[in-house]
Amino acid sequence: MNFDFNAVIQAIPYLFGTGMTFTLTLTLAAASMGLVLGTLLAVMRLSPYRLVSVPAGIYVNTLRSIPLLLVIFWFYFLMPYIGAWVTGASRPINIGAYKSAIITFTLFEAAYFCEIMRAGIQSVSRGQMAAGLAIGLTYRQAMQSIILPQAVRNMLPSLVTRVIILFQDTSLVYVLSLTDFLGAGAKIGQRDGRLVELYLFVALVYWVICFSASRVVKFLERRTRVAR
Amino acid sequence: MIEFNNVSKWYGEFQVLDNCTTHVSKGEVVVVCGPSGSGKSTLIKTVNALEPFEKGTVWVNGISVGDAKTDLPKLRARAGMVFQHFELFPHLSVTENLCMGQIKVLKRNPEEAKAKAHALLDRVGLLAHKDKHPGMLSGGQQQRVAIARALSMDPMVMLFDEPTSALDPEMVNEVLDVMSDLAREGMTMMVVTHEMGFARRVADRVIFMDGGKIIEDCATSEFFDNADARSERTRLFLSKILQH
Numbered sequence: 149m150n151f152d153f154n155a156v157i158q159a160i161p162y163l164f165g166t167g168m169t170f171t172l173t174l175t176l177a178a179a180s181m182g183l184v185l186g187t188l189l190a191v192m193r194l195s196p197y198r199l200v201s202v203p204a205g206i207y208v209n210t211l212r213s214i215p216l217l218l219v220i221f222w223f224y225f226l227m228p229y230i231g232a233w234v235t236g237a238s239r240p241i242n243i244g245a246y247k248s249a250i251i252t253f254t255l256f257e258a259a260y261f262c263e264i265m266r267a268g269i270q271s272v273s274r275g276q277m278a279a280g281l282a283i284g285l286t287y288r289q290a291m292q293s294i295i296l297p298q299a300v301r302n303m304l305p306s307l308v309t310r311v312i313i314l315f316q317d318t319s320l321v322y323v324l325s326l327t328d329f330l331g332a333g334a335k336i337g338q339r340d341g342r343l344v345e346l347y348l349f350v351a352l353v354y355w356v357i358c359f360s361a362s363r364v365v366k367f368l369e370r371r372t373r374v375a376r
Numbered sequence: 377m378i379e380f381n382n383v384s385k386w387y388g389e390f391q392v393l394d395n396c397t398t399h400v401s402k403g404e405v406v407v408v409c410g411p412s413g414s415g416k417s418t419l420i421k422t423v424n425a426l427e428p429f430e431k432g433t434v435w436v437n438g439i440s441v442g443d444a445k446t447d448l449p450k451l452r453a454r455a456g457m458v459f460q461h462f463e464l465f466p467h468l469s470v471t472e473n474l475c476m477g478q479i480k481v482l483k484r485n486p487e488e489a490k491a492k493a494h495a496l497l498d499r500v501g502l503l504a505h506k507d508k509h510p511g512m513l514s515g516g517q518q519q520r521v522a523i524a525r526a527l528s529m530d531p532m533v534m535l536f537d538e539p540t541s542a543l544d545p546e547m548v549n550e551v552l553d554v555m556s557d558l559a560r561e562g563m564t565m566m567v568v569t570h571e572m573g574f575a576r577r578v579a580d581r582v583i584f585m586d587g588g589k590i591i592e593d594c595a596t597s598e599f600f601d602n603a604d605a606r607s608e609r610t611r612l613f614l615s616k617i618l619q620h
Binding site for chain 1: 456461
């Protein structure tokens with residue numbers, strides 16, 4: 149078999165300029181918005197009011213029980229109708245594959261971030277909330293300034309691990325015909341008849357990024373242990 | 377300053393406070409003692425509403441704690457509390473620990489808050505540690521920071537919940553010294569403690585609790601020196617802890 153890695157070198161501007169840019173944008177957008185939404189859900193799940201905690205619990209357990217691929221499809225085809233229903237428009241509102249992907253990944257990741265943040269909040273001793281309230285903070289202020297910063301710090305390794313999984317999962321957007329890093333590789337590979345080379349290269353890049361990130365997780369785990 | 381009228385509290389079936397009635401006057405130091413599970417910590421935590429109660433009333437400086445309309449954060453800001461396990465905020469520096477409430481609750485500007493924080497740290501002898509994180513300090517030092525944090529809010533009363541029982545024996549005195557100084561300066565204090573030496577030296581009054589009830593509530597000298605007038609339960613408790 150004759151490998152021709154020239155095809156890879158020529159494809160690099162496209163692979164990174166278009167593919168990786170999209171993959172990273174989607175990862176960062178879904179991670180940051182998902183973390184905010186997930187934190188909100190975690191606080192809701194821990195609420196003593198069932199009216200607040202139960203809906204959050206249903207949301208999280210439902211999304212965690214459905215394959216991501218299904219959620220992506222589901223939202224892409226359903227979102228236009230939901231949009232029309234919400235705004236009262238007579239025709240389905242087309243929001244496009246790109247926005248649909250960002251919304252889907254955000255909603256999906258939020259369910260996982262919620263469970264990580266819930267564990268994080270519960271890892272902070274109850275006395276910390278009491279101490280926050282005792283100096284006159286409101287529940288919300290104590291949550292924001294005392295509990296959540298500690299929860300995030302305790303959970304940083306798990307959060308980064310989850311973002312690594314998210315980074316890999318973004319390749320599923322191929323079903324919406326979006327071009328992520330893997331998709332870009334596949335396109336070039338098919339065009340030039342160099343699929344094996346391109347797939348090898350793409351796998352190598354994923355491996356380098358994810359393996360480095362997992363080393364970061366190891367480092368964070370060690371640091372968290374020392375800080376306690 | 378503080379008035380408890382027939383305060384009762386239940387955890388499900390279990391009654392933790394049983395018709396507690398007492399008061400604390402301005403400038404008074406009251407030690408609350410009793411066996412574990414007697415309700416003494418719960419009693420002082422009703423003052424700043426960290427422990428809600430089902431029956432009775434607690435008045436703090438004319439404000440009813442149990443009233444749904446009471447602005448609890450405002451009330452708590454004026455009632456400093458020191459916890460058994462310090463509960464300093466581990467992710468913040470010592471100075472930031474002392475500034476948090478001043479800035480977020482009292483709306484002091486950061487410079488003013490910092491100046492106040494450093495003055496208080498100096499007072500408890502820890503100014504040299506102002507930029508450290510709580511985890512780098514000894515237990516006794518952490519508890520002194522916790523006292524300074526409570527004082528940063530200019531409280532009208534200080535509540536101490538077993539402030540020395542999580543400390544190594546050699547660190548107990550540095551904390552008690554700070555508390556004695558506070559008492560001497562006229563701070564109104566409620567102190568849950570087993571330190572009977574401290575109670576005898578500093579307290580104006582001693583409350584003894586058992587099974588959620590206030591069994592004794594009398595002047596310090598009366599409590600320690602007039603054993604015959606004490607209930608049998610109190611004498612048993614004192615005989616057990618005073619021997620050592």
